[in-house]
Amino acid sequence: MVNPPAKIAVENLRVSYGHREVLHGLSFTVAPNEIFAIIGPAQSGKTTLLRCLNRTLEFTPHARLSGIVRVDGEALAHVADVHALRRKVGMVAPLPVGLPMTIYDNVAFAPRCAGVRDRAELDARVERCLRQAALWDEVKDRLHTLGTRLSGGQQQRLTIARALSHDPEILCLDEFSIAIDPVTTMRIEEVLRELRRRMTIVLVTNLVQQARRLADRTMFLWNGELVELDRTEVIFGDQPRDRRTYEYTRGFFG
């Protein structure tokens, strides 16, 4: 079997904030249309890793990065149009940030920034993304009210719709279910299974069972080090290679 070229390839990635190094040389690849889960206790560098993938790490003034991150074979450090890159790599943050505008404008924000002006196309996109994020039925009658007035769970789904609005090839979700109820979480997981046909999904989660339900492969990060990366069945099976993986997935520490 010939492996398809990696969608994301990370080589010896190190990140430090000031003098504190938080990622100690990670190397891994993510295949196209894979659901790739990253698990690990707090402070293990999961969010930092995601921030490297769409170059939002550079908003943090003292962050330093070494190593190479490639998306579609292209090294991110040399990407000319970082805005296009960020549209290609969608990001959903753990706590929803509804932009201070209407629901419609929230979802239409990224396409508009990319230059989409056609009203009909915007309408269609907004509807499609809100449907995909399982939010359409709840908000279709009030698209033109402020997005910040929605409840926490609805806002989270709004940010998911927003991340889908620019047709990303890679969708990164950073503990998306932190602010939503279990039923909605299940619905969104359903959506993710659907979406993987069109995109690659990187899922950071504290809920190890969520990784188990969704992911093809799971990576266990601990204190900025890659402890183990393997097919999800192996990670959650009885014999992962590393003892710490076994203990973490069974809730012995974390």
Place this chain on the structure above:
Amino acid sequence: MSETPLETLRRHRPRWDRVGERAVEGLIRLCGYSAILFVLGIFLFVFREGAPLLPKLDWGRVLLSPEWYPTSRMHVRYGVAAMIAGTLSVTALAMVLAVPFGLGAAIFVSEFCTGRVKETLKIVIELLAAIPSIVWGFIGLSVTNRLIQTYLPAPVGLNLFNAACLLALMSVPIIVSIGEDALKAVPDSYREAALALGATRWQTVYRVLLPAARHGLLAAVLLGVGRAIGETMAVLMATGHANQFPRSLFDPIRTLTATIAAELGETAVGSDHYRMLFVIGLMLFTITFIVNLLADLAVRGVRNKTG
């Protein structure tokens, strides 16, 4: 039921502690209410001085006639139409110059500037705000006056344009510093969210930050307007102080404030002329009140539309 530790603490708090807290609370309350008290006090004082003249005035002529002959032996006339036009035109022109500059500078300082440059700019802008208005008047008389005469098609350098430039320079620092505060108050999470969606910095500014900070930015512009309407010394020195309707950018004009400043010292206390100057003061009050009211309505309108 047993007491929680907090309740125990509250019950055993010494008496003087509670008295002290009450006193501080009262003091702060007083500070808050004093603002209302002062505004009312100022208004009442100005009103008391001007009031005896109010019933005697022919309001149609006062508001519509430009003829201001307060000391005429034959026929005293108190027409302030030209001065109102002067005040409004110089303020409007000053704002046309100052608002784009001020808001632009506020956006630059807040969003595009970092480190040393930012600190230096903020200090310089604050210095600019601290220049006394009489010094601006000097600049108007000596520097801009000559520049306008040399480079612009104007017969006299002391005119509407000159004063508007000075007023613009005086209100820009206020607009910048208040506007910058307003932008700084927008949470960083908005910036990051917008940038993470692929927005450029400029798209972030005009699609997210400006709408989010609009109340604060409007307040900044209003304070600038307030400064321009109320400014006296600089406009007295730079407008040319000629009581006429402005017909072009380069006509000398006269403002309400400058008239009060120039004439109050020469009137007998209690005379009609003296009272008329206080009536002009009331008019200034009214103008600023209307400006504030309109802005307030505008803000509410914006809020209702998006809410």
